[in-house]
Amino acid sequence: MALPADTSQPRFAPGCRWGGSGTERTVLFPEGVINVQGTGRRILEACDGERTFLDIVEELQANFSASDPARIRADVGSFLESLQEKRIVDY
Amino acid sequence: MSSYPMALIAEITHRCPLHCVYCSNPLEMARAESELATADWVRVFLEAAQFGVLHLHLTGGEPLARKDLVELVAAARHAGLYTNLITSGLGLGDDRLQQLVAAGLDHLQLSFQDSREDSANWIAGAKAQSHKIALAHAVRRHKVAFTVNLVVHRQNLDHLEEMIRFIEELGPDRMEIANAQYYGWALANRAALLPTRIQVERAVEIVAAAEKRLSGRIRIDSVVPDYYAQYPKACMGGWGRRLMLIDPEGHALPCHAASVIPGLAFDSVRDHSLRWLWEESIAFRRFRGEDWMPEPCRSCDRREEDFGGCRCQAMLLTGDATATDPTCSKAPARGLIEDILRVGNADSSAIAPPLSMSSFAELERQTQALWTYRVNPK
Numbered sequence: 475m476a477l478p479a480d481t482s483q484p485r486f487a488p489g490c491r492w493g494g495s496g497t498e499r500t501v502l503f504p505e506g507v508i509n510v511q512g513t514g515r516r517i518l519e520a521c522d523g524e525r526t527f528l529d530i531v532e533e534l535q536a537n538f539s540a541s542d543p544a545r546i547r548a549d550v551g552s553f554l555e556s557l558q559e560k561r562i563v564d565y
Numbered sequence: 566m567s568s569y570p571m572a573l574i575a576e577i578t579h580r581c582p583l584h585c586v587y588c589s590n591p592l593e594m595a596r597a598e599s600e601l602a603t604a605d606w607v608r609v610f611l612e613a614a615q616f617g618v619l620h621l622h623l624t625g626g627e628p629l630a631r632k633d634l635v636e637l638v639a640a641a642r643h644a645g646l647y648t649n650l651i652t653s654g655l656g657l658g659d660d661r662l663q664q665l666v667a668a669g670l671d672h673l674q675l676s677f678q679d680s681r682e683d684s685a686n687w688i689a690g691a692k693a694q695s696h697k698i699a700l701a702h703a704v705r706r707h708k709v710a711f712t713v714n715l716v717v718h719r720q721n722l723d724h725l726e727e728m729i730r731f732i733e734e735l736g737p738d739r740m741e742i743a744n745a746q747y748y749g750w751a752l753a754n755r756a757a758l759l760p761t762r763i764q765v766e767r768a769v770e771i772v773a774a775a776e777k778r779l780s781g782r783i784r785i786d787s788v789v790p791d792y793y794a795q796y797p798k799a800c801m802g803g804w805g806r807r808l809m810l811i812d813p814e815g816h817a818l819p820c821h822a823a824s825v826i827p828g829l830a831f832d833s834v835r836d837h838s839l840r841w842l843w844e845e846s847i848a849f850r851r852f853r854g855e856d857w858m859p860e861p862c863r864s865c866d867r868r869e870e871d872f873g874g875c876r877c878q879a880m881l882l883t884g885d886a887t888a889t890d891p892t893c894s895k896a897p898a899r900g901l902i903e904d905i906l907r908v909g910n911a912d913s914s915a916i917a918p919p920l921s922m923s924s925f926a927e928l929e930r931q932t933q934a935l936w937t938y939r940v941n942p943k
Binding site for chain 2: 476486487488489490491493494499500501502504505507559560
């Protein structure tokens with residue numbers, strides 16, 4: 475598998491979901507837990523299966539307008555790719 | 566000390582329709598009459614979630630042997646726990662699978678003993694393979710995470726590649742290649758299960774190639790068997806650090822094998838809160854921290870990584886639960902492991918062919934020189 479295509483719709487893989495409460499959101503997946511905060515959390519919260527990868531990247535580029543857009547795109551892509559390899563996210 | 570365990574392992578029964586020779590349940594098992602009631606488990610799940618526990622592992626024996634399993638899954642999910650079902654699949658038809666998923670089951674882990682039907686049934690001591698395959702197909706039709714747990718050892722490692730491809734066809738999200746661990750029945754049967762060095766080295770290569778090939782499709786988890794490793798496993802993530810196990814009768818244990826350690830009394834959820842059991846019970850405190858460590862562990866750089874290895878294994882192999890796990894290359898008792906490996910590798914031709922018998926009793930008779938099949942609690 476590879477980086478998400480622009481039109482792909484990233485979402486949690488079956489059996490993967492949010493857990494935890496309040497400020498610390500955790501991602502629960504088979505026999506594991508990942509704590510996500512900050513940007514990672516925002517990206518995952520945007521992975522609702524409706525928004526496309528491009529939508530998500532553009533949202534973040536708009537919110538972090540001071541940062542290099544190409545860098546944001548690359549970071550979001552590799553973040554999602556690593557979660558896909560762990561079978562936490564599908565796209 | 567962590568304020569609470571990350572996961573609760575609910576060993577809800579020791580009853581099981583299979584007789585796997587590698588089973589790590591204790592040799593002395595809980596009787597059916599003494600199992601916790603549904604209401605007890607429901608209360609434990611609520612307490613666990615309030616305490617901060619995130620994951621629940623429903624296991625056994627065979628958890629499907631509990632008639633109230635759907636109710637238990639619903640209660641756990643309602644309490645906010647992530648539910649993992651660790652199962653052989655025996656006793657799970659389409660209806661019940663549907664009910665489990667509807668109740669909120671997050672993850673189903675299905676065991677396979679081999680790719681080949683004759684070998685799989687011989688290892689399990691039951692004609693289970695065709696049912697497991699049918700179940701794997703059924704699971705794929707539901708929205709639940711699906712893992713296949715393949716237990717590997719001397720008797721099947723020679724065709725690991727074939728087994729991996731077989732599992733691929735079943736379409737799981739994850740695959741665990743689980744080397745048999747020597748507790749309970751597996752310890753009694755170790756001579757028949759211990760892989761040769763060549764098998765282990767070849768397995769490492771095969772798994773690495775499969776990981777690459779399946780990257781993005783199937784996640785593979787596997788660990789080198791500890792007898793062949795340089796350092797011991799960080800058993801359970803450390804004693805009383807990440808996990809709490811509740812046995813069928815309600816005793817709280819730091820791990821499934823802890824009853825082999827003499828002088829440890831285990832308190833029960835019938836009498837105490839989970840918080841008390843985690844923080845105050847003698848069993849959970851026994852090997853926390855470093856005060857109990859002998860040398861070389863006490864001064865070792867790795868002590869916060871592997872905690873000196875497994876206490877139960879140290880007890881079983883050396884007679885001393887505080888000893889450095891003998892699988893560690895720095896362990897004073899490492900020679901014990903070397904002796905076992907030497908004997909095991911001297912006899913690489915000891916792979917026995919699968920036998921199929923008309924009855925379980927006949928199968929036991931024919932294989933009694935090879936191994937002992939797991940039996941049910943009385």
